[in-house]
Amino acid sequence: MSEPTIFIVDDDEAVRDSLEFLLSASGYTTEGWSSPVEFLDRASARPLGPGCLLLDVRMPEMDGLTLLGRLRDYGVALPVVIMTGHGDVPLAVRAMKAGASDFVEKPFSQETITSAVSAALKRPAADNAGARAAKACLQRLTQREQEVMKLLINGLSNKEVAIDLGISPRTVEIHRARVMEKTGTRSLPELVRLGITAGLEAGS
Secondary structure, eight states: OOOOEEEEEEOOOOHHHHHHHHHHTTOOOEEEEHHHHHHHHHHSOOOOEEEEEESOOOOOOHHHHHHHHHHHHOOOOOOOEEOOOGGHHHHHHHHHHTTOOEEEESSSSHHHHHHHHHHHHHHHHHHHHHHHHHHHTTTTOOOHHHHHHHHHTOOHHHHHHHHHTTSHHHHHHHHHHHHHHTTTTSSSHHHHHHHHHTTTTOOO
């Protein structure tokens, strides 16, 4: 089997070059694309082979979520890691529900991106066990903590969660800290990944 290739689709040349340098230094073969449309043409013309796709969520020609959908329509099953700014968390969550493996918030460290790539490459074999473990993890939460988590992983701020649930922002902060502690997550992307893996959906 050929070595996996890490495809990077980002219209920001500086980000693209930095990722290619970091991942190449970690031993990965990389291929950078500035245009999501051109990458889609490439993917539809011939098989991409094994690997992983690092995909920016906001690009002028086509956003990451649209590209992800088109790739799935063409039968491209590469694991996808969405790259997003903090304000794009709701879109990144939608992308994960549409089949992306993970998302990372910019700016990210070399350790963060290499860990995300490594996990994405291993994801298919671990999906079932991961879902069982995630569901077991959420059973440690109280009903209120699960309600807070549902809203957080759908991109609501602490203030918005407080308004939705009729509680104070400070109470939301306390619940959020307890959720992070009980689930062993250290960041919002980790919490989102856990929730989606467990099949946790937003409340009405």
